[in-house]
Amino acid sequence: MAYDGNRDFGGGYDDSYDDRPEFRDGFRDLQPLEPGFDTTNYVPDVVRTFVVYLYRHIREKNVYEIHQMYEGSFQKLSDRLFKQSKWPAVEMIAPYVENDHVFCLLYKEMWFRHVYARLQPTLEQRCDSWDNYCNLFQVILHGNVNMQLPNQWLWDMVDEFIYQFQSFCQYRAKLKQKTDQELAVLREIDEVWNVVGVLNYLQALIEKSMILQILEEEKDGNVTFTATDGYDYHGGTNVLKVLGYFSIVGLLRVHCLLGDYHSGLRALSPIDINQPGVFNTVIGCQITTIYYYGFANLMLRRYVDSIKSFNQILLYIFKTKQYHQRSSQYDQILKKNEQMYALLAICLSLCPHPKLVEENVNNQLREKYAEKMLRMQRSDEAMFDELFSYACPKFITPSPPNYDEPLINFNQDAYRLQLKLFLSEVRQQQLLSSIRSFLKLYTTISIAKLASFMDVDEPTLRVALLTYKHKTHVINYDGTVLSNADVDFYVDDDMIHIADTKVTKRFGDYFIRHIQKFDEIVNELDRTQLE
Amino acid sequence: MGPMPGAQAPQQIFTIEQLVALNPYNPDILPDLESYVEEQVATQTYSLDCNLCLLRLYQFQPARMNVHIIIKILVKALMALPATDFSLCMFLIPERLQMEETFLTLATLAHFLETSRFREFWDEANRNRDILEVVPGFEQAIQGYAIHVLSITYQRLPRTLFAEAINVEGLSLDKVLEHQVNNNGWALEKGGKVVVLPLNEDNQPVLRRNTADSIPLEHVAKILPVLV
Numbered sequence: 001m002a003y004d005g006n007r008d009f010g011g012g013y014d015d016s017y018d019d020r021p022e023f024r025d026g027f028r029d030l031q032p033l034e035p036g037f038d039t040t041n042y043v044p045d046v047v048r049t050f051v052v053y054l055y056r057h058i059r060e061k062n063v064y065e066i067h068q069m070y071e072g073s074f075q076k077l078s079d080r081l082f083k084q085s086k087w088p089a090v091e092m093i094a095p096y097v098e099n100d101h102v103f104c105l106l107y108k109e110m111w112f113r114h115v116y117a118r119l120q121p122t123l124e125q126r127c128d129s130w131d132n133y134c135n136l137f138q139v140i141l142h143g144n145v146n147m148q149l150p151n152q153w154l155w156d157m158v159d160e161f162i163y164q165f166q167s168f169c170q171y172r173a174k175l176k177q178k179t180d181q182e183l184a185v186l187r188e189i190d191e192v193w194n195v196v197g198v199l200n201y202l203q204a205l206i207e208k209s210m211i212l213q214i215l216e217e218e219k220d221g222n223v224t225f226t227a228t229d230g231y232d233y234h235g236g237t238n239v240l241k242v243l244g245y246f247s248i249v250g251l252l253r254v255h256c257l258l259g260d261y262h263s264g265l266r267a268l269s270p271i272d273i274n275q276p277g278v279f280n281t282v283i284g285c286q287i288t289t290i291y292y293y294g295f296a297n298l299m300l301r302r303y304v305d306s307i308k309s310f311n312q313i314l315l316y317i318f319k320t321k322q323y324h325q326r327s328s329q330y331d332q333i334l335k336k337n338e339q340m341y342a343l344l345a346i347c348l349s350l351c352p353h354p355k356l357v358e359e360n361v362n363n364q365l366r367e368k369y370a371e372k373m374l375r376m377q378r379s380d381e382a383m384f385d386e387l388f389s390y391a392c393p394k395f396i397t398p399s400p401p402n403y404d405e406p407l408i409n410f411n412q413d414a415y416r417l418q419l420k421l422f423l424s425e426v427r428q429q430q431l432l433s434s435i436r437s438f439l440k441l442y443t444t445i446s447i448a449k450l451a452s453f454m455d456v457d458e459p460t461l462r463v464a465l466l467t468y469k470h471k472t473h474v475i476n477y478d479g480t481v482l483s484n485a486d487v488d489f490y491v492d493d494d495m496i497h498i499a500d501t502k503v504t505k506r507f508g509d510y511f512i513r514h515i516q517k518f519d520e521i522v523n524e525l526d527r528t529q530l531e
Numbered sequence: 532m533g534p535m536p537g538a539q540a541p542q543q544i545f546t547i548e549q550l551v552a553l554n555p556y557n558p559d560i561l562p563d564l565e566s567y568v569e570e571q572v573a574t575q576t577y578s579l580d581c582n583l584c585l586l587r588l589y590q591f592q593p594a595r596m597n598v599h600i601i602i603k604i605l606v607k608a609l610m611a612l613p614a615t616d617f618s619l620c621m622f623l624i625p626e627r628l629q630m631e632e633t634f635l636t637l638a639t640l641a642h643f644l645e646t647s648r649f650r651e652f653w654d655e656a657n658r659n660r661d662i663l664e665v666v667p668g669f670e671q672a673i674q675g676y677a678i679h680v681l682s683i684t685y686q687r688l689p690r691t692l693f694a695e696a697i698n699v700e701g702l703s704l705d706k707v708l709e710h711q712v713n714n715n716g717w718a719l720e721k722g723g724k725v726v727v728l729p730l731n732e733d734n735q736p737v738l739r740r741n742t743a744d745s746i747p748l749e750h751v752a753k754i755l756p757v758l759v
Contacts, residue, residue, distance in 0.1 A: 195591050199556040259622035260587055262579070263555075299622070300615055399593050417626045421618065428645050462692070466647035469684045469733070475614045481683075483733060490734040492686040493725060508750070515754045 039085040043092050050077060051107065055097040058106075058147055063231065067150035075328045078114055086119070087111050102145055105136040113160050116167070123182055126168055130192045133161055137201050141208050146237050151230060154239065155282040158246040161198070162253055168193035169396035173411035175403075187403050195398035199254060202247040209244025212270050230278045245271075245278055249285060252292050257396050259418055261296035268293060273309060283320075284329050287313060287336045294343060295393060299422065302474050303351035304484045310344040314361045338368075342391035345369040346384065349376035350429060351472070352436070352486050359513075379430045381423060388422055389415075429471055431456075431464040439487045439498050447494050465491060551584045558595075561588045565600050572603055575668045579616050582607065586623040593625065601628070605637050606663060609644065610672035613679055617641045633662060649677055653698040674698070683733035690719075693726050 050073055057065040078087075090104050090111065097103045112129035115121050121129070136157075139145055172186060191197060206212065217223045230242040248271055255264030271277055273293060280286040290313040297306040317337050324330050344365060348354065354362065365373075375383040395414035431454075438445070438453055451461040472485035488499040547567045554560050564585040571577055582604045589596045601624060608616040621629065621638070628634060636659050643652035652673070656663055663669050677696040681688065694704050708726065711717040718727040728734060 196556050196558065203556065258587070258590065260583065260619075261622065262583060262619050263587070266580075300619075398591055413626060417629075418622065420626070421621055424642070425618070428642065463647050466680050466684050467645070470613060470645070470647060470680050473613060473683065473733075481613065483683075488733075490686055491684055491688070493688065512750055512754050519754075 039082060039087070040089040041092060043088045043096075044081065047077065047081070047088060047093070048096055050074075051093045052096050055100065055103050058103065058149075061148040063148050063150055066148075067152060070150060070153050071328070074110065078118070082114065082118070084118060087114055102136075102139055102147070105132060105139065108132045109136060109157060109160075112164075113156070116160070116164060121167075123171075123185055126164070126171070127185075127189060127192050129164055130168075133164075133201070134197075137205065140240055140243060141204055143208075143240070145239050148231060148238050149242075151238075151242055151278065151282050152284075154242045155246050155285045158202075158243065158250045159284060159288065161201075162250055162257075165193050165195075165198045165254070166257060166394055166396055169195075169398060170394070170411050172400065173397055173413075174409045175401060175407040176409050178407070183403060183407075186400070190400065195254075195258075199251070202250045202254065205240070205244045205247040206251070207244075209240045209247075211241060211244035211248070214241065215245075215270050226277055229281045242278065246285060249279060249289050249292075252296070253288060253393075256292045256296055256393055258398060259395060259414065261299045264292065264296050265300075283324060283327070283333060287317075287333060291336055291340060291343075292393065294340065294347075298343060298347055299418075301425070301471070302484075303347045304353060304356065304474070306347045307344065307351070307353055307356045310340050310347070311357050311361055314340055314344065314364070315358050318360050318364065339391040341365055341368050342387045345373050346376065346387055346391075349373050349384075349433075350426070351484055352377075352433075353484075377433045379426070379433065381426060384423060384426045385419065388419055392418065428467065432468050432471060435464060435468055436487050439489055439496070442496075443498050445496050445498070447491070447496065450496060462491075465489075465496070547581055548578060551581050555584060556587075556591075558588055558592060561585065561592075561595060564588070565597060568600050568603050568607075571607060572666050577607055577611060579608075579611065579614075579619070583619060583623070586620060590623055590625075596628075598628070598631075598633075602633055602637070602662060603666060605634075606666045606669060609637070609641060610666070610669060612644055612673070612676040636662065644673070644676065647680055649696040649698070670698075682728045682731065685728055686730065686734050687720065687725050687727050690724050690726055 050069065054066065054069050057069065087110075090108050093107060094100075094104055097107075108129075109132060112121070112125065112132060115125055116129075175183075178186070211225075214223055214225050218225050225241070225245075230238050230245060232238045232241075248268060251267035252264045255261070255267060268289070271279060271289070273279075273289060279289050290309050294306040294309045297303070297309070314337065317333065321333075321337075324333055327333070341364065344357070344361075345368075348357070348365075357365065369387075372383050372387065376387075392415065395418050397410060397414045401410065434454060435450075438450060447458055447461060451458045454461060456464070468485075472483055472488075474482050474484055476482060489496050490499075491497070547563060550560055550563060564581055567578075567581055568585065571582075586601070586604065589601070605617065605620055608620045611617075624634070629638065636655070640652060640655055640659075643649070643655060656673075674697040681693065681696055690704075690708075693708075694700055697707065699707055705723075708717070708719060708723070712719065716729040719725065720727055
């Protein structure tokens with residue numbers, strides 16, 4: 001469920017923000033400032049109006065209006081006035097918002113985000129942005145924020161916080177390109193974007209917000225959180241609670257970036273991704289959750305879990321894509337969409353369960369990856385390499401380098417390690433798809449015969465059969481073992497017995513879908529007025 | 532099904548695991564976690580979460596990395612097969628370390644086990660006793676894993692294959708088999724040349740068939756409004 005601006009968040013205005021007198025014509029008349037003009041020291045009228053109104057709506061806890069200004073006006077003003085330049089410095093706008101401390105922190109958070117998105121942040125800006133996040137989170141953690149902010153904004157904070165951390169690690173790892181001055185600064189700033197600091201902030205937000213207890217109590221019906229999308233309608237604040245909630249997803253992401261998939265999934269476990277939750281009120285959060293969840297399961301060889309979750313989100317994106325076209329995150333949505341198709345292709349090549357994939361998703365997948373999947377099923381390692389490299393997260397090396405050693409770029413190290421380990425897993429499964437395709441043709445076959453078909457000797461085949469069994473078995477968290485095999489068999493002495501794999505085609509789903517479709521058509525016809 | 536060490540947890544494990552749960556990112560607990568690895572080795576217990584936590588802290592502060600401890604963690608992770616613990620650990624260990632001889636050996640051993648090449652595994656293990664023997668229970672754990680893989684695959688198998696997989700021969704093999712026959716429902720045929728494994732869901736997959744063909748209630752629920 002994406003953010004739906006029509007729902008009642010206590011906002012009084014029905015008009016779209018741009019139509020109000022102060023912002024008539026959606027800023028179309030605004031002339032971009034002249035190139036080279038120092039935009040940080042000048043506050044155009046329209047920006048002054050923007051901060052004044054945003055400040056007022058925040059004070060009045062008018063979530064609907066805040067969301068309109070945050071999602072709509074900020075983007076539009078950025079496009080028209082600050083496409084390639086910075087927003088006015090915080091000191092310049094502070095007088096218009098009564099020098100409100102928290103508002104200034106929020107403004108700066110957006111200010112830096114804009115710099116990261118449109119310009120190349122300098123080392124100094126990276127450091128300042130870190131400081132700003134520290135200050136902002138400190139204020140929130142100490143319970144000094146009594147606001148109601150849109151989920152979208154709160155998610156963006158967590159998302160951007162981790163993005164900037166990842167970006168800093170990448171930046172620091174490119175040692176060759178650094179000037180002496182930058183190196184000197186880097187040596188001094190161990191604390192800035194330190195991995196422990198980042199994780200501790202996320203952890204602190206989770207703990208202070210008591211979100212784990214809230215989610216637990218919610219199951220007994222004692223508190224409401226999911227039902228109100230995390231908002232507080234009793235005059236309270238949603239900021240800490242919802243930030244804590246999104247930090248759960250944040251931890252999943254950071255752990256995955258570090259290659260710690262087990263801890264990532266463990267961190268996510270308070271959220272049941274198969275139930276409606278606050279994570280699917282914001283499309284970006286929903287996609288992030290499923291992308292990292294699916295990826296972690298892929299690395300843990302739990303392909304069926306990955307396939308199911310990718311299928312679900314890809315179907316959702318397929319159906320709702322047009323509603324997000326105006327969103328500032330549309331490009332991001334499309335990119336993750338493509339990456340998840342690539343990951344789905346990998347999973348299905350290693351663990352062919354096409355029945356788990358919905359028709360529309362399957363059509364898209366065939367269109368994009370039919371040929372590459374064929375090559376992966378023939379164990380073409382280069383293909384796995386290509387798709388993995390395209391679709392994997394941007395892995396990071398979290399520790400600072402030793403600046404006294406020769407300066408080299410190590411920004412690819414973490415990625416190369418994960419790729420290498422993944423490919424060695426693929427190599428271990430090399431013979432499995434050809435075993436699979438032979439087994440499909442028989443109900444019984446002797447070891448000797450299959451070995452000759454596959455052009456290997458008997459001991460090799462026996463070993464491969466054991467490997468097939470081992471690799472298709474998944475260990476659950478409770479220690480139970482489960483088979484994911486699409487074709488299953490057992491060996492009795494020298495004879496392989498294949499389980500009846502001709503599962504009858506499932507017509508049930510097909511009929512249900514068409515009954516629904518037919519019903520929709522009939523309803524549509526009923527509504528149509530004939531001339 | 533496979534051997535899951537660490538099921539029996541003395542009082543002290545609880546406290547260390549609590550420490551990890553409360554301070555998952557705190558570098559100060561690093562020494563505690565290191566001595567806990569030694570303790571797991573000595574007492575034949577196991578905690579994946581604690582060991583991953585330690586590897587994570589090493590990842591944050593590579594200067595504090597203790598190679599001997601990491602090796603013990605990896606051996607313990609091998610013993611946790613069929614679970615994927617070994618890969619989970621390797622994902623966190625820097626590549627340059629993985630290029631060192633001991634680590635290459637461990638990776639090779641893991642590769643043999645993951646691809647069920649038990650004979651090659653035991654040969655390689657034999658050549659590297661110095662790494663493995665410091666961890667008590669290693670051999671039994673791997674034998675447990677081998678038996679696990681065999682019993683999800685075979686109903687009956689030649690005695691020679693079984694002997695090769697668990698690396699036991701002659702009188703000792705007779706003893707192992709006798710124990711399994713008496714305690715775990717195994718049987719022997721053809722004068723002991725064929726080992727009969729007890730039936731389970733995986734070595735007679737027919738049992739599990741066709742559960743997938745039913746339609747879940749929530750799907751039917753979708754069309755109920757249309758039907759009434």
